[in-house]
Amino acid sequence: MTERIPFETRPAAGSDALIRVEAVHRYYDLGTARVHALRGVSVEVHAGDFVAVMGASGSGKSTFMNILGCLDRPSSGRYWLEGTDVSTLDKGQLAAIRNRKIGFVFQGFNLLPRTTALENAELPTLYAPLDGAERSKRAAEALALVGLTDRASHYPSQMSGGQQQRVAIARALVNRPSILLADEPTGNLDSRTSVEIMEIFQDLNTTGLTVVLVTHEHDIAQFAKRAVSFRDGTIRKDEPVANPLRAHDVLKTLPTLD
Numbered sequence: 001m002t003e004r005i006p007f008e009t010r011p012a013a014g015s016d017a018l019i020r021v022e023a024v025h026r027y028y029d030l031g032t033a034r035v036h037a038l039r040g041v042s043v044e045v046h047a048g049d050f051v052a053v054m055g056a057s058g059s060g061k062s063t064f065m066n067i068l069g070c071l072d073r074p075s076s077g078r079y080w081l082e083g084t085d086v087s088t089l090d091k092g093q094l095a096a097i098r099n100r101k102i103g104f105v106f107q108g109f110n111l112l113p114r115t116t117a118l119e120n121a122e123l124p125t126l127y128a129p130l131d132g133a134e135r136s137k138r139a140a141e142a143l144a145l146v147g148l149t150d151r152a153s154h155y156p157s158q159m160s161g162g163q164q165q166r167v168a169i170a171r172a173l174v175n176r177p178s179i180l181l182a183d184e185p186t187g188n189l190d191s192r193t194s195v196e197i198m199e200i201f202q203d204l205n206t207t208g209l210t211v212v213l214v215t216h217e218h219d220i221a222q223f224a225k226r227a228v229s230f231r232d233g234t235i236r237k238d239e240p241v242a243n244p245l246r247a248h249d250v251l252k253t254l255p256t257l258d
């Protein structure tokens with residue numbers, strides 16, 4: 001059972017963070033046993049940041065991302081997203097906020113197979129008050145942002161893993177979110193393709209999009225501005241990345257396949 005959180009509508013004063021998480025716990029009750037996935041996590045993320053979330057398997061990274069992405073709620077503790085306390089919202093309200101403010105990218109792409117790149121990118125707009133022409137226009141814009149304009153009518157099976165992940169990123173961008181969350185987005189990709197995906201995230205971050213990305217690869221975290229490490233459901237380290245790598249430069253040093 002999820003504990004109800006005391007009602008309060010205003011965030012505590014003195015924080016202009018895009019994301020503010022305070023003393024968040026998340027546990028699962030399985031029969032008589034309680035599994036603690038998060039044990040008191042407090043963190044702020046400001047607009048324009050690029051955060052790599054690291055930590056061993058089972059340390060709570062996905063649980064944390066699901067709460068940030070309004071896919072799940074804390075068992076206790078608070079979460080303010082752009083100043084709104086979202087920890088008390090019900091499922092419908094969470095879904096509405098998620099659709100407006102959050103783009104989510106997963107390891108496994110999660111594209112619909114018998115659906116073109118353009119239609120896949122367009123899917124999240126179905127919940128937005130837009131007409132058909134505007135939906136297609138936004139999806140085409142999002143595909144252009146990830147350099148896939150020439151693949152708009154291709155099906156997932158006709159694209160490489162890197163291209164499929166770019167479609168998934170376009171889909172995450174189509175509602176023009178303020179935050180992009182990615183859980184192991186390069187986990188299924190070879191190293192050059194992974195760096196290409198990091199180049200897209202860096203380009204998006206340069207244009208002002210806030211990015212929070214889970215990776216277990218130290219090399220990938222070096223493309224972020226800040227690294228947050230989880231252990232046993234708590235944050236053990238939170239520090240700036242010294243001299244972040246530029247994906248654009250790293251790609252010049254990597255061999256191409258064709």
Ligand SMILES: Nc1ncnc2c1ncn2[C@@H]1O[C@H](COP(=O)(O)OP(=O)(O)OP(=O)(O)O)[C@@H](O)[C@H]1O
Nearest residue numbers: 028035036037055056057058059060061062063064
């Ligand atoms: N729905 C659930 N029911 C019960 N326990 C869960 C559930 N989801 C996660 N857990 C437990 O919570 C802990 C944290 O899981 P989480 O998925 O957040 O880890 P992670 O850091 O993302 O790991 P990985 O690197 O393997 O993806 C684990 O011990 C996991 O078994």
Ligand SMILES: [Mg+2]
Nearest residue numbers: 061062063183
């Ligand atoms: Mg995980």
